[in-house]
Amino acid sequence: xxxxYIIPTPIGNLEDITYRAVRLLREIDMVLAEDTRxxxxxxxxxxxxxKLYAHHKFNEHASVEExxxxxEAGRDVALISxxxxxxxxxxxxxxxxxxxxxxxxxxxxxxxxxxxxALVQSGFPCDRFCFEGFLPQKKGRKKRLAALAxxxxxxxxxxxxxxVVKALGEFGEVFGPDRRVSVxxxxxxKFEQTVRGTIAEVIAHFEAHPPKGEFxxxxxxxxxxxxxxxxxx
Numbered sequence: 001x002x003x004x005y006i007i008p009t010p011i012g013n014l015e016d017i018t019y020r021a022v023r024l025l026r027e028i029d030m031v032l033a034e035d036t037r038x039x040x041x042x043x044x045x046x047x048x049x050x051k052l053y054a055h056h057k058f059n060e061h062a063s064v065e066e067x068x069x070x071x072e073a074g075r076d077v078a079l080i081s082x083x084x085x086x087x088x089x090x091x092x093x094x095x096x097x098x099x100x101x102x103x104x105x106x107x108x109x110x111x112x113x114x115x116x117x118a119l120v121q122s123g124f125p126c127d128r129f130c131f132e133g134f135l136p137q138k139k140g141r142k143k144r145l146a147a148l149a150x151x152x153x154x155x156x157x158x159x160x161x162x163x164v165v166k167a168l169g170e171f172g173e174v175f176g177p178d179r180r181v182s183v184x185x186x187x188x189x190k191f192e193q194t195v196r197g198t199i200a201e202v203i204a205h206f207e208a209h210p211p212k213g214e215f216x217x218x219x220x221x222x223x224x225x226x227x228x229x230x231x232x233x
Contacts, residue, residue: 001105002029002071002072002074002075002076002077002104003071003076003077003104003105003106003107004067004071004077004078004079004095004096004099004104004105004106004107005024005028005076005077005078005079005106005107005108005109006078006079006085006086006087006092006096006106006107006108006109007021007024007025007078007079007080007086007109007111008021008080008084008085008086008109008110008111008112008113009021009039009042009080009081009082009083009084009111009112010042010083010112010188011083011084011112011113011114011187011188011214012083012186012187012188012189012192012214013188013189014042014045016111016112016188017042017046017111017112018109018110018111020109021109021111022046022048024078024109025043025046025048025050025078025080026048026050027076028076028077028078029075029076029077030053030070030075030076030077030078031050031051031052031053031077031078031079031080032052032053032054032055032067032077032078032079032080032095033052033053033054033055033080033081033082034054034055034056034080034081034082034086034090034091035054035056035082036052036053036054038082039052039080039082040052042080055067055079055091055095056091057091060091060094060095061094064094064095064098065098067095067098067099068098068099068102068104071099071102071104072102072104079091079092079095083112083114083214084111084112084113084114085108085111085112085113088113088115088133089133089134089158112188114158114187114214114216115131115156115158115216117184117187117188118156118182118184118187118194118216118218119154119156119216119218121182121184121194122154122182122184122194122196122218123182123196124154124180124182124218124220124221125153125154125221126154128153128154129153129154129155129156130148130151130153130154130155130156130221131156132144132148132155132156132157133156133157133158134157134158134159135157135159135167137163141170142170142174145170145171145174146174148174148175149174149175149222150222151221151222152221152222152223153221154218154219154220154221155218155219155221156216156217156218156219157216157217157218157219158215158216158217159215159217160214160215161185161210161211161212161213161214161215162211164183164206164211164215164217165203165206165207165211167217168181168183168199168202168203168206168217169203171199171217171219172199172200172203175199175219175222176199177198177199177200178198178199178200179198179199179219179220180196180197180198180199180219180220180224181196181197181198181199181202181217181218181219181220182194182195182196182217182218183195183196183202183206183215183216183217183218184215184216184217184218185211185212185213185214185215185216186212186213186214187214187216189213191212191213
């Protein structure tokens with residue numbers, strides 16, 4: 001039976017893709033991409049000649065039903081994003097939900113996701129964590145952070161380089177300047193870097209070294225420890 005395949009792509013280093021992902025991208029009838037120009041670079045690297053169809057946050061509401069009809073007509077469809085796993089702070093959720101509503105099977109391949117290496121190398125507990133992705137840019141931003149003030153789990157945020165210092169300042173206001181953070185940028189790329197320290201120390205670093213690249217920000221949970229299984233009951 002035809003199905004929807006969710007295929008992760010590298011977050012930077014083009015070698016970070018599975019053999020199965022490359023094979024499927026060669027075989028599948030229709031490939032949807034967040035940005036066809038970005039994804040064409042990946043496909044060209046692996047010698048995959050394939051027409052890509054745009055599927056992004058600006059057109060996904062209008063296109064998901066048509067994609068479902070294509071699968072019901074017998075075409076296997078794959079969804080890829082610019083980097084990482086579709087659906088994780090990228091388009092994907094609406095398409096998956098629509099396909100499931102149509103009784104279409106969805107198969108998600110394991111693969112790259114930016115927050116996992118950033119979390120593991122942060123040095124903070126990673127058996128339980130709170131993934132927040134991108135905070136609202138304007139309305140609701142401070143309210144969301146205030147709701148996390150007493151969160152005991154390690155917290156994960158994505159941020160653009162233009163708002164890194166602003167976000168760290170807001171973290172300091174809500175969590176306190178002595179709360180520890182680990183900020184990773186350009187994961188898997190040539191200039192990969194992780195800066196660890198208190199919020200105040202990391203702010204000072206990025207004020208002296210203007211942020212560049214893609215960022216994952218890991219914030220220590222309240223109390224500096226994870227809740228135990230007994231505490232969660």
